[in-house]
Amino acid sequence: MADRSYLDWPFLTPAHKEHALSLDSWAEALGTIDHKDTDNACRMLVARLGADGWLNTTAVDPANPAPLDVRKLCLSRETLARHDGLADFAFAMQGLGTGAISLFGSPEQQSEWLPLTRTGQAISAFALTEPQSGSDVANSTMTARDDGEAWVLDGEKTWISNGGIADVYTLFARTGEGPGARGLSAFVVPANTPGFEIAERLDTIAPHPLATLRFDGARLPKSALIGARGQGFKIAMSVLDVFRTTVASAALGFARRALDEAVARVTTREVQGKPLADLQMVQAHIADMALRVDAAALLVYRAAWTKDSGAPRVSREAAMAKLFATDEAQKVIDAAVQLHGGDGVRSGLTVERLYREIRALRIYEGASDVQKVIIARQTLDAAPAG
Structure with a gap:
């Protein structure tokens, strides 16, 4: 049995310890996960994690907002990763994919999406990386143009986890308020948005759902903006x-x-x-x-x-x-x-x-x-x- 003495460290509370031990027992009962079909495996894992309440820590509760408990997030990922990498991945992306909505989203955005992602009824993704910019986020080139009635998206994102299986994407695009980092904004993008397509699925040495996303005149309502313009x-x-x-x-x-x-x-x-x-x-x-x-x-x-x-x-x-x-x-x-x-x-x-x-x-x-x-x-x- 793995060492558990760290659960008594002063960084953690008894509630954190109980959370980690309970999730450990849950993950033990999962059994072997088939990694040959990662899409279906991740869909199954998100559904089970959500149905059993483990995704509640990944996003704020719109009905009772409170700060995210980062220690619970860490204990959850550590525990799941020790059992199975895909289980960790499925859990982690529900948090990362909706992190911007949890921290900066409007009440309407939170009410629409967070109850679904917290219960495993919707899968989320975080679309930041681009083919040419990589870690240099400030030099992102994908654009979101305000045409007066809608936001119009053009460009590509790549290496997007859950790409191809996500129901909602948090996406970052250039809106032009200033050069570099000052000209980016964040948006909520439903997977069924016209003009949005999966350009390519990407294979890696440890298979996960990954894809390149392409946007060609994809139109979003003005309410899709997360936070303020230029705050992306x-x-x-x-x-x-x-x-x-x-x-x-x-x-x-x-x-x-x-x-x-x-x-x-x-x-x-x-x-x-x-x-x-x-x-x-x-x-x-x-x-x-x-x-x-x-x-x-x-x-x-x-x-x-x-x-x-x-x-x-x-x-x-x-x-x-x-x-x-x-x-x-x-x-x-x-x-x-x-x-x-x-x-x-x-x-x-x-x-x-x-x-x-x-x-x-x-x-x-x-x-x-x-x-x-x-x-x-x-x-x-x-x-x-x-």
Whole structure:
């Protein structure tokens, strides 16, 4: 059984511990998830997560608005990732996809969509990345033109998670209030909007629903605007400020599973009549893995606790958590593969699946190199002048 002692850390409350343990039991009962048909698997997972109430933490309740509990979001992603990467993905995208509506949406937008996404009746997506801009969000080129009666969308988005299966997209486009970051706005885009199509489905080493989206004169009502014109960059960064820490927690879940698998392997596999665990070199691997897991967990729950404590922004804390947890999880999983020997690269084995699943987390929602820039800028800005 995985280590649970961190649930008693002062960052977390008894309610958080109960949430994590209950979700762990729920995920255990899920059984094996078929990853060959990711679209249907994700639809099934969203429906079950919603029906059983686990998606309530992903968005505000329009009838009783309260801030998102980032620690619950992190505990949910860590727990689900430890069991199955697609379960984590299905949960995470319900939060990220509606994050802008939760934080900045009008009462009408919240009432229309959040009851559906919180119950798993609608699937959401976050459409930010473009073919040419990637992590450089300020240089997005997709446009939303105000023709007096409607917003008219033209352009493409790519690497959009849940692309092709989502019912609603939060989309960011250039409305021209100023250059760079100052000229972006956010919109609610239903999947059945005329002029919107799925241009391409994208395959990756760890399959997830991903697509390139194309907009050709797609018309949205004026009420589709989220927040104010020209506030799109601020909205996107505020959403990432919350959900970037949860990416770190998913990496933590993968790392914990890898450590569990490695411990099980070395305590049952024998070499020359003795368990692998008796070898000091193997013990060194286990020690390094355990250290990386706990250090990552401290950064993850420090960032989540800071946000839940009322900090308006946690860009530095979230960037540190994502950078460290994803990079260290890659090392933990690589060590687990090594300790499994030839079985470690055998298709279908848990550590082989983890090895494929962890890699994308060091890229999406801000690549590791971008996190270093954020941390450096925040640190330099806080330094005394001179």
